[in-house]
Amino acid sequence: xxxxxxxxxxxxxxxxxxxxxxxxxxxIFKAEKHILELWERGDKFIPKEGFECPNSLxxxxxxxxxxxxxxxxxxQCYWSGGVKKSPEIKIEVFGQTYHIEAxxxxxxxxxxxxxxxxxxxxxGENFRNGLKVDLSVKEFPNKKWSVVLIDSCRDTFLxxxxxxxxxxxxxxxxxxxxxxxxxxxxxDKWYVSNQxxxxxxxxxxxxxxxxxxxxxxxxxxxLSLEEQxxxxxxxxxxxxxSHLFDAAxxxxxxxxxxxxxxxxxxxxxxxxxxxxxxxxxxxxxSDYQLTPLDCMLAQVEGCADKLFYSDSVSxxxxxxxxxxxxxxxxxxxEPKLNLKRSSKFLPAASLSHELGKREYxxxxxxxxxxxxxxxxxxxxx
Amino acid sequence: MNFIFILVLSxxxxxxxxxxxxxxxxxxxxxxxFYKENEVVSVPKDTNxxxxxxxxxxxxxxxxxxxxxxxxxxxxxxxxxxxNIRANDNCKDYLFQKGDREWTDLRSLQYSxxxxxxxxxxxxxxxxxxxxxxxxxxxxxxxxxKMNISSAEYRAPKIIFNYLDSNVIRLKDGQACQKxxxxxxxxxxxxxxxxENGWFEVPNGCNVGPKYCGYLSCGKRNGPACRRGxxxxxxxxxxxxxxxxxxxxxxxxLKVQCQGALAYCI
Numbered sequence: 235x236x237x238x239x240x241x242x243x244x245x246x247x248x249x250x251x252x253x254x255x256x257x258x259x260x261x262i263f264k265a266e267k268h269i270l271e272l273w274e275r276g277d278k279f280i281p282k283e284g285f286e287c288p289n290s291l292x293x294x295x296x297x298x299x300x301x302x303x304x305x306x307x308x309x310q311c312y313w314s315g316g317v318k319k320s321p322e323i324k325i326e327v328f329g330q331t332y333h334i335e336a337x338x339x340x341x342x343x344x345x346x347x348x349x350x351x352x353x354x355x356x357x358g359e360n361f362r363n364g365l366k367v368d369l370s371v372k373e374f375p376n377k378k379w380s381v382v383l384i385d386s387c388r389d390t391f392l393x394x395x396x397x398x399x400x401x402x403x404x405x406x407x408x409x410x411x412x413x414x415x416x417x418x419x420x421x422d423k424w425y426v427s428n429q430x431x432x433x434x435x436x437x438x439x440x441x442x443x444x445x446x447x448x449x450x451x452x453x454x455x456x457l458s459l460e461e462q463x464x465x466x467x468x469x470x471x472x473x474x475x476s477h478l479f480d481a482a483x484x485x486x487x488x489x490x491x492x493x494x495x496x497x498x499x500x501x502x503x504x505x506x507x508x509x510x511x512x513x514x515x516x517x518x519x520s521d522y523q524l525t526p527l528d529c530m531l532a533q534v535e536g537c538a539d540k541l542f543y544s545d546s547v548s549x550x551x552x553x554x555x556x557x558x559x560x561x562x563x564x565x566x567x568e569p570k571l572n573l574k575r576s577s578k579f580l581p582a583a584s585l586s587h588e589l590g591k592r593e594y595x596x597x598x599x600x601x602x603x604x605x606x607x608x609x610x611x612x613x614x615x
Numbered sequence: 616m617n618f619i620f621i622l623v624l625s626x627x628x629x630x631x632x633x634x635x636x637x638x639x640x641x642x643x644x645x646x647x648x649f650y651k652e653n654e655v656v657s658v659p660k661d662t663n664x665x666x667x668x669x670x671x672x673x674x675x676x677x678x679x680x681x682x683x684x685x686x687x688x689x690x691x692x693x694x695x696x697x698x699n700i701r702a703n704d705n706c707k708d709y710l711f712q713k714g715d716r717e718w719t720d721l722r723s724l725q726y727s728x729x730x731x732x733x734x735x736x737x738x739x740x741x742x743x744x745x746x747x748x749x750x751x752x753x754x755x756x757x758x759x760x761k762m763n764i765s766s767a768e769y770r771a772p773k774i775i776f777n778y779l780d781s782n783v784i785r786l787k788d789g790q791a792c793q794k795x796x797x798x799x800x801x802x803x804x805x806x807x808x809x810x811e812n813g814w815f816e817v818p819n820g821c822n823v824g825p826k827y828c829g830y831l832s833c834g835k836r837n838g839p840a841c842r843r844g845x846x847x848x849x850x851x852x853x854x855x856x857x858x859x860x861x862x863x864x865x866x867x868x869l870k871v872q873c874q875g876a877l878a879y880c881i
Contacts (some may be wrong), residue, residue, distance in 0.1 A: 242616070249842040259732070259748070263776075298744075356780075357783050360771040361767055361770060362777070364775065384767040386765045388766075388767065389766050391760045391764045396844075396847045412844050413845070417847045418760055420765065467812040467830055493849065551762070551763055564832065565869055566864075567866055611813065614793065615805060
């Protein structure tokens with residue numbers, strides 16, 4: 235019996251090991267907020283001078299911070315030590331500090347670099363393109379936990395209300411209104427980027443089409459109309475429709491009155507009457523000089539190239555409603571009017587810079603003025 | 616000294632197989648009224664006590680319940696029993712039955728249901744300690760969609776702690792993923808979220824129309840009409856295609872034609 239008792243002295247060490255496992259899980263749970271911040275708000279971690287990640291991502295001041303949010307390549311860059319020398323996340327649990335790291339446990343993607351990846355894109359029952367990552371805690375060697383981070387930055391909800399389509403109608407009969415009550419519609423905040431279609435190319439075994447020049451990754455993807463449809467479909471989404479684009483870009487008069495059937499059609503996202511905006515002024519005055527603020531609202535000819543800046547955001551969170559790039563849209567009413575032509579390729583005085591105005595696009599990418607696109611989806615319940 | 620450890624760390628590899636599924640527990644129920652967290656369960660001796668029960672979805676998406684029953688040591692050593700039953704059944708009815716899994720010859724047992732963990736620690740006859748710590752993943756509750764919420768976070772938690780590598784089965788194009796009768800009653804639940812390439816709806820004047828996997832652009836000739844909604848008219852009325860097809864629309868130059876309650880364009 236005494237022998238047993240002597241042996242039982244070791245019992246606390248058993249418990250401490252058991253508790254170590256529990257503590258490891260507790261540390262990971264506690265780190266949730268910090269991990270999410272790094273993933274969703276990666277831009278907050280970028281120092282003023284930028285970062286150095288020649289093997290994963292290039293830093294460019296003309297690319298806004300939105301590009302680094304839910305950005306797999308930024309995750310790769312951060313954990314490779316390109317943003318700061320010690321990327322570990324410090325967490326305090328029960329008065330002690332623990333150091334969390336992501337592990338480079340995933341196979342390299344040769345189209346990007348020969349280095350192991352800190353993530354892998356995976357699909358699940360209720361998500362697509364999730365970022366699978368292996369987390370470890372320095373203080374608990376040989377333990378890891380695989381988690382998946384979902385892409386919560388891509389799209390945004392279109393509130394349920396009555397909307398209009400097209401420009402101000404000339405008669406009541408032509409006033410087309412519709413509603414999305416009981417529908418859960420989500421619209422991409424940005425154009426689909428080269429970086430995003432690279433992942434698609436890899437998925438459909440067309441690695442040779444991957445755009446390797448990292449400085450082009452934030453640019454809108456240049457796909458034919460047919461491939462734009464295919465890309466969106468591959469994510470269970472659809473190419474954006476013109477009536478959804480109008481709903482997302484035309485600010486309602488009264489946000490708190492979703493059942494108001496009087497739907498005005500503002501000419502710009504930020505001002506109902508275009509004549510009071512820089513676009514209207516430019517129409518009247520051929521010598522109009524663009525200001526930096528003008529270019530933030532709508533990038534037109536003469537503005538510096540800037541993408542993923544949220545200065546142009548619409549009332550519900552969609553960027554680039556006017557200016558920037560021509561955008562491909564499905565028009566269910568007039569299928570041939572499938573292009574928002576307002577873009578940085580047209581001078582500020584162009585009459586195309588107006589919400590609800592659309593023209594025809596034949597579906598092939600022009601040589602000079604590339605046509606951007608974005609997707610939307612409706613969640614079925 | 617050979618201690619046996621079955622510790623819960625990684626969802627995929629380090630779980631005790633007997634309890635692995637508890638990570639996805641939806642509820643812990645039937646908690647014992649008197650036993651306290653981490654205190655040795657020692658009375659009433661030689662009786663069978665339900666410590667707690669865990670409700671979870673099994674691999675075939677059936678709601679099941681694991682009853683955790685402990686025969687408190689007294690004249691004989693203790694036994695911990697795990698009895699898997701239907702979620703609606705009562706653990707009490709299985710109190711004296713053999714467990715689906717049993718740990719016998721136990722000198723003592725402590726358990727805890729606190730701090731997002733289910734922990735059980737058993738001292739065996741030879742004084743070896745067997746301990747399980749099963750983390751409880753926060754349950755995902757769907758939020759009402761509001762401004763700035765993304766589709767991803769509407770569907771799933773932002774961080775998934777219990778991801779298991781598995782082939783996701785998606786429905787092929789053309790399959791019906793939501794069936795709706797002419798009287799607007801819905802058959803079963805929507806499977807459309809599992810469609811490989813999204814889904815489309817054929818509007819029928821109901822809040823929800825029948826849906827199919829795949830992509831078929833609405834509003835075109837000989838295709839389904841587009842859904843226009845039903846509240847924009849601000850009228851309390853029932854729509855039926857043959858009487859009032861204003862819940863749907865077609866491209867300019869085409870008309871809505873009804874096939875039963877379903878709206879198509881010609």
